Amino acid sequence: MAARVLLQQCLSARLQVTEAEEAAEYAEIQRGTLIYVCFCKGATGDIVPKMVNTLLNVKLCETNEGNYVSVLDLPANILIIPQATLGGKAKGRNMQYHYNIGKENGKALYAQFVALCEKEFALNCRCVEAGVVVRHGTYGNRQVLQMDTNGPYTHLIEF
Numbered sequence: 001m002a003a004r005v006l007l008q009q010c011l012s013a014r015l016q017v018t019e020a021e022e023a024a025e026y027a028e029i030q031r032g033t034l035i036y037v038c039f040c041k042g043a044t045g046d047i048v049p050k051m052v053n054t055l056l057n058v059k060l061c062e063t064n065e066g067n068y069v070s071v072l073d074l075p076a077n078i079l080i081i082p083q084a085t086l087g088g089k090a091k092g093r094n095m096q097y098h099y100n101i102g103k104e105n106g107k108a109l110y111a112q113f114v115a116l117c118e119k120e121f122a123l124n125c126r127c128v129e130a131g132v133v134v135r136h137g138t139y140g141n142r143q144v145l146q147m148d149t150n151g152p153y154t155h156l157i158e159f
Contacts, residue, residue, distance in 0.1 A: 001099075002043040003051060003159040004086045006036040007060060013079050013147040017138045027135035032077030033061065034147065035117075038086035039101040039109045048109060051159050052116045060155060072120070075127040080117060080136040081145065082110050103140060110139045 011031055018025045035055060059068040061076055071078060087100040101109070114136045121127045121134050137143050 001040055001158050002047045003040060004038045005051065005055060005157045005159070006034075006083070006086060007055065007058075007155045007157065008034040008036070008147075009061065009149060009151075009153040010034055010079075011148040011150055013145065015079060015081060015135070015137050015146075016144040017136075017141070019141050027079060027137060029077035029079045029133055029135055032079065032132075033071050035078055035080045036083035036086060037080060037110060037113060038083050039106045040087050040099050041101055043101050043105075043109055045109065045112055047159055048112045048116055051113065052120060054157065054159075056117065056120055058155075058157075060153075072124050072127060075124065075130045075132045077133045077135070078117065078121075080114055080134070081143070082106075082137055082139045107139045 010029070010033070012029065013032070013034055014026050014028045016024050017027050056072050057070045059070050061069050061071055061074045063069055063074065084097060084100050085095070088095040088097050089099065100106070118134045121132055
């Protein structure tokens with residue numbers, strides 16, 4: 001496994017992207033999808049295009065008519081959140097994160113992932129016309145997330 005990703009639908013979300021409480025900055029989206037990303041040891045840049053293609057084209061978003069379409073076809077906003085805890089494994093009563101990628105390599109892959117997502121949305125005419133936004137968290141920082149959902153509609157995808 002090179003990466004683990006969790007997709008979650010939301011009505012709105014707000015992620016604190018700086019650690020400073022007094023001058024906190026936030027990334028916010030309205031209706032869309034949260035993409036929690038964790039890269040594992042052995043992951044390389046070759047996996048990123050496959051991840052982006054899969055995640056942006058999988059049909060998980062429900063339309064008003066009850067059909068399922070991709071986040072690009074809806075169109076909907078996305079908020080990308082680095083989530084190292086997705087790489088954890090339980091050992092006894094503790095969680096261990098021995099399978100996570102090193103911080104510098106993870107940061108580089110995360111930046112590549114975000115850039116490719118932004119590019120795909122910018123190239124999609126429907127998303128541009130709808131004013132869709134791609135927001136993201138800060139790799140390596142602990143971040144506060146607030147969100148509203150209409151149900152815990154969550155999917156785990158491993159690469």
